[in-house]
Amino acid sequence: MGRDWGAVFGVADEADLFEHFERGAYRGREYRYLPDARHGVERGTAVLGDAVVRGFPSIPRVLVLDPGIPEFFDGPVTVEEKLNGYNVRVADVRADEWGAGDRDDPVGPLAFTRSGHVCRYTTEVVREGCDLDAFFADHPDLVVCGELVGPENPYTAHDYDGVDSVAFRAFDLRDRETGDPIPVDERRALCERYGFEQVRSFGTYEPDRAVDAVADAIDELDERGREGVVLASADGADRLKYTTSAIHRSDLEHAFALPFDYGRDFVFSRVIREVFQAVERDEDPAETRERARKLGESILLPAVETVKAVDRGEVVGEDHRVRGDPAVLDALLAQFRDQGLDVHVRDDRREGDERVVEFVKRAGATADKTAHYLEGGTLDE
Amino acid sequence: MGRDWGAVFGVADEADLFEHFERGAYRGREYRYLPDARHGVERGTAVLGDAVVRGFPSIPRVLVLDPGIPEFFDGPVTVEEKLNGYNVRVADVRADEWGAGDRDDPVGPLAFTRSGHVCRYTTEVVREGCDLDAFFADHPDLVVCGELVGPENPYTAHDYDGVDSVAFRAFDLRDRETGDPIPVDERRALCERYGFEQVRSFGTYEPDRAVDAVADAIDELDERGREGVVLASADGADRLKYTTSAIHRSDLEHAFALPFDYGRDFVFSRVIREVFQAVERDEDPAETRERARKLGESILLPAVETVKAVDRGEVVGEDHRVRGDPAVLDALLAQFRDQGLDVHVRDDRREGDERVVEFVKRAGATADKTAHYLEGGTLDE
Numbered sequence: 001m002g003r004d005w006g007a008v009f010g011v012a013d014e015a016d017l018f019e020h021f022e023r024g025a026y027r028g029r030e031y032r033y034l035p036d037a038r039h040g041v042e043r044g045t046a047v048l049g050d051a052v053v054r055g056f057p058s059i060p061r062v063l064v065l066d067p068g069i070p071e072f073f074d075g076p077v078t079v080e081e082k083l084n085g086y087n088v089r090v091a092d093v094r095a096d097e098w099g100a101g102d103r104d105d106p107v108g109p110l111a112f113t114r115s116g117h118v119c120r121y122t123t124e125v126v127r128e129g130c131d132l133d134a135f136f137a138d139h140p141d142l143v144v145c146g147e148l149v150g151p152e153n154p155y156t157a158h159d160y161d162g163v164d165s166v167a168f169r170a171f172d173l174r175d176r177e178t179g180d181p182i183p184v185d186e187r188r189a190l191c192e193r194y195g196f197e198q199v200r201s202f203g204t205y206e207p208d209r210a211v212d213a214v215a216d217a218i219d220e221l222d223e224r225g226r227e228g229v230v231l232a233s234a235d236g237a238d239r240l241k242y243t244t245s246a247i248h249r250s251d252l253e254h255a256f257a258l259p260f261d262y263g264r265d266f267v268f269s270r271v272i273r274e275v276f277q278a279v280e281r282d283e284d285p286a287e288t289r290e291r292a293r294k295l296g297e298s299i300l301l302p303a304v305e306t307v308k309a310v311d312r313g314e315v316v317g318e319d320h321r322v323r324g325d326p327a328v329l330d331a332l333l334a335q336f337r338d339q340g341l342d343v344h345v346r347d348d349r350r351e352g353d354e355r356v357v358e359f360v361k362r363a364g365a366t367a368d369k370t371a372h373y374l375e376g377g378t379l380d381e
Numbered sequence: 382m383g384r385d386w387g388a389v390f391g392v393a394d395e396a397d398l399f400e401h402f403e404r405g406a407y408r409g410r411e412y413r414y415l416p417d418a419r420h421g422v423e424r425g426t427a428v429l430g431d432a433v434v435r436g437f438p439s440i441p442r443v444l445v446l447d448p449g450i451p452e453f454f455d456g457p458v459t460v461e462e463k464l465n466g467y468n469v470r471v472a473d474v475r476a477d478e479w480g481a482g483d484r485d486d487p488v489g490p491l492a493f494t495r496s497g498h499v500c501r502y503t504t505e506v507v508r509e510g511c512d513l514d515a516f517f518a519d520h521p522d523l524v525v526c527g528e529l530v531g532p533e534n535p536y537t538a539h540d541y542d543g544v545d546s547v548a549f550r551a552f553d554l555r556d557r558e559t560g561d562p563i564p565v566d567e568r569r570a571l572c573e574r575y576g577f578e579q580v581r582s583f584g585t586y587e588p589d590r591a592v593d594a595v596a597d598a599i600d601e602l603d604e605r606g607r608e609g610v611v612l613a614s615a616d617g618a619d620r621l622k623y624t625t626s627a628i629h630r631s632d633l634e635h636a637f638a639l640p641f642d643y644g645r646d647f648v649f650s651r652v653i654r655e656v657f658q659a660v661e662r663d664e665d666p667a668e669t670r671e672r673a674r675k676l677g678e679s680i681l682l683p684a685v686e687t688v689k690a691v692d693r694g695e696v697v698g699e700d701h702r703v704r705g706d707p708a709v710l711d712a713l714l715a716q717f718r719d720q721g722l723d724v725h726v727r728d729d730r731r732e733g734d735e736r737v738v739e740f741v742k743r744a745g746a747t748a749d750k751t752a753h754y755l756e757g758g759t760l761d762e
Contacts, residue, residue: 060759071757240759259653267652268645269762275640275684276754279692288685289678296677297670303656304669311660373657376452378441378621381650 003050008177011039021047026110026118029098033116042179044089044116049098053091053112054179056145056172059230059239063276065214069231070207072240077210077231078184079202079217082241083169084158084227084250085149087114090126091176092136109136113155117339121332122148124324129168135194142182144196145172154322154332158250165323170196171230181236202229214242222246245291248273249298257302258316260365267299310370315344317362326355336361384431389558392420402428407491407499410479414497423560425470425497430479434472434493435560437526437553440611440620444657446595450612451588453621458591458612459565460583460598463622464550465539465608465631466530468495471507472557473517490517494536498720502713503529505705510549516575523563525577526553535703535713539631546704551577552611562617583610595623603627626672629654630679638683639697641746648680691751696725698743707736717742 005014017039021032031048034041034055042055062068069077089112098107109132111122125148126132135144150166151159160167173187174180181187184204191198202217210231217229221244228243248270255266274295278288309316322329336343342362349356373379386395398420402413412429415422415436423436443449450458470493479488490513492503506529507513516525529536531544541548554568555561562568565585572579583598591612598610602625609624629651636647655676659669690697703710717724723743730737754760 058761060761062757062759063754064757066757068757068759072759256652259649259656263652264649267648268640271637271644271648271680271684272640274681275688278681278685279688288682292677292681293674294677295681296673296675299652300655300659300673300676301669303652304659307656307660373444376443376445376447376449378443378449378453380439380441 008052009039009041017041024117026120031118035115044112044114046112046116046118048093051093051097052177053089053143054174054177055116056087056089056114057179059241061241063273064280065242066211069210069214069240073207073231073233073238076204076234077207078204078234079210079213079229079231080171081200081221081226082228082230082243083147083149083199084156084247085147085153086155088112088122088126088146088148088168090132090144092132092140119335121154121322121324121328124328125166126168131195141176142173143176144170145174146170152321152323154320157320167197170198183235184232185234187236218242218244243273245274245277249294252298253302256299257306258318258363258366259303259306260369261363263303271295306366307370307374310367311374315360315362316367317360319358319360321356321358323354323356329355329357333357333359389433390420390422398422405498407501412499416496425493425495427493427497427499429474432474432478433558434470434524435555435558436497437468437470437495438560440622442622444654445661446623447592450591450595450621454588454612454614454619457585457615458588459585459615460591460594460610460612461552462581462602462607463609463611463624464528464530464580465537465628466528466534467536469493469503469507469527469529469549471513471525473513473521500716502535502703502705502709505709506547507549512576522557523554524557525551526555527551533702533704535701538701548578551579564616565613566615568617599623599625624654626655626658630675633679634683637680638687639699639744639747640684640687641750642744644684652676687747688751688755691748692755696741696743697748698741700739700741702737702739704735704737710736710738714738714740
């Protein structure tokens with residue numbers, strides 16, 4: 001490694017930082033990635049030879065729009081939609097940076113998941129869906145950040161109007177190595193120029209005016225079952241998020257379908273978001289009761305269905321469907337298995353020249369604990 | 382200390398065990414108590430000079446009655462009501478065991494809370510309510526275990542028919558030093574003989590038959606808003622508990638009235654109990670939806686009320702009312718403050734020769750975090 005990594009990451013002891021990196025491989029080349037934030041370096045940061053791709057920063061949340069927004073921002077705020085898919089960064093790592101590995105092809109643009117894995121499946125999707133070559137020819141040191149959305153999605157499947165399979169929606173352009181964002185207006189103009197589909201903007205407002213603009217956007221998005229908004233200062237440096245009741249319930253439904261895997265971690269934070277939203281909206285008692293009913297249903301009903309499914313001997317877990325080049329889908333399943341996931345293929349078929357695989361990531365804790373308690377097992381609480 | 386504590390507690394290294402004990406005092410005499418289970422010694426175990434009072438053991442729970450009960454028991458099972466109050470052990474520690482301290486009065490029967498504190502208030506309540514002298518004259522080495530229930534209750538306030546203030550209900554007699562229980566029939570006969578009011582028995586059954594008996598008892602108790610049942614083998618050694626939907630919701634209402642103090646710890650376990658109960662009862666969809674609605678209301682509504690109360694600048698916490706001898710109530714409030722609780726007296730008045738104090742144990746996390754988020758504070762999740 002020829003670089004001064006301490007200077008790159010702003011840490012005194014680079015060895016101490018690199019201890020927390022894990023190793024991955026993409027088509028014969030090795031890379032390192034940081035699965036959790038450490039020493040001020042973002043989760044998902046990847047090092048590929050001499051190239052660095054910084055992780056996408058975690059965005060703080062407010063529980064009340066007023067005074068949450070005016071307290072946080074002191075200049076114009078752009079309100080953009082937050083989508084429910086998985087966070088992807090696309091960077092053009094070059095062979096002369098990474099080293100030859102055991103292949104002699106050029107590397108080309110790569111897609112990184114939130115935790116820093118290079119995902120070959122996602123890489124193929126963004127290469128097919130976006131004109132990356134033109135963009136990276138002009139901006140080799142930027143990373144394109146976006147959400148991979150749609151129903152045929154190996155990480156977070158969710159329906160979006162006009163997306164039959166899977167699609168990329170850009171929401172940020174950042175310096176690959178420093179992680180610094182470019183200003184919002186410039187980013188939206190660049191995405192437009194290079195033809196990247198991008199997240200919807202609800203406009204730019206002074207902080208006091210943004211409160212009502214966000215409330216209106218949230219009403220509309222909630223109605224349509226969408227996730228929420230991200231607010232950004234003009235320079236892109238300050239971000240804040242706020243989400244709909246619809247996504248709180250959707251998160252809970254997902255988590256309580258696999259209660260012993262996800263329920264415990266998810267439930268409290270979503271309840272708290274609902275509580276403050278109910279208070280800020282100054283709901284009447286009937287509206288709050290209706291919110292409570294929906295909350296209870298999104299917790300209890302999926303868990304009841306899963307316990308019944310385990311009782312019938314079914315495989316329980318996260319169901320996904322993916323479509324694409326057969327070799328790429330093989331690489332995707334192999335990647336999940338390498339990560340220790342227990343992948344069970346439910347269906348594997350051809351549709352034209354595409355392969356379609358339906359699989360489940362088995363939820364071991366839910367399967368095992370549910371079976372144990374159904375057999376009369378005890379617990380100590 | 383004249384005793385071989387390693388032998389008493391069955392541990393190799395008594396110093397290692399005693400490191401985990403904390404120190405308390407009762408009217409000038411010191412004692413030690415174990416606030417968490419360690420080395421196989423129960424939480425709440427107390428050492429007073431040469432005397433030992435073992436902690437009350439934690440009782441395992443099943444999530445399904447069938448096959449939970451027949452898997453756990455291999456002989457007759459007595460089904461008794463579990464009450465919603467606080468767990469108290471009463472032992473007759475003598476001055477010749479404990480040492481004189483700085484007082485020359487006899488010690489007399491003492492009441493220990495679940496965590497091992499000697500509570501002067503509870504001691505007065507059980508001394509007034511039970512004929513302890515006759516019992517301990519005949520059975521000096523037993524500890525009387527029971528629940529202190531009723532609305533005027535400094536720990537867990539809950540209404541019970543026929544209890545205007547506070548009352549003791551015995552549910553166990555155990556060897557003070559070994560913690561071994563005496564057989565259930567003998568225990569119920571002894572309580573009867575000495576006039577201790579005791580928890581209701583729903584009868585004794587073979588394990589297979591106990592399933593229906595418990596289901597019927599739970600139906601009746603749930604209807605009346607009561608907590609549940611404890612099952613015991615004839616020798617008292619094996620115990621199992623099962624609880625009503627009513628108490629799951631009541632626990633959640635209590636926890637989410639103070640969400641940042643209790644919500645996170647309580648919510649998942651209660652949801653899981655509801656899920657398995659819904660499945661075992663083979664409810665139709667409408668019944669499960671009704672259960673979900675009540676679950677959602679018991680989570681959301683109390684939290685919304687508390688956030689509004691904090692917004693109005695009110696003190697939030699656990700409200701209690703107690704009644705009794707003025708000096709004893711002073712001792713109770715002093716004891717809570719010694720334990721680090723932030724006690725705020727809302728009202729303090731005389732009714733006849735009794736003093737009545739209404740106080741709140743302030744919930745610091747809920748007060749502080751709620752105010753922070755209402756002021757627009759951010760969070761990272």
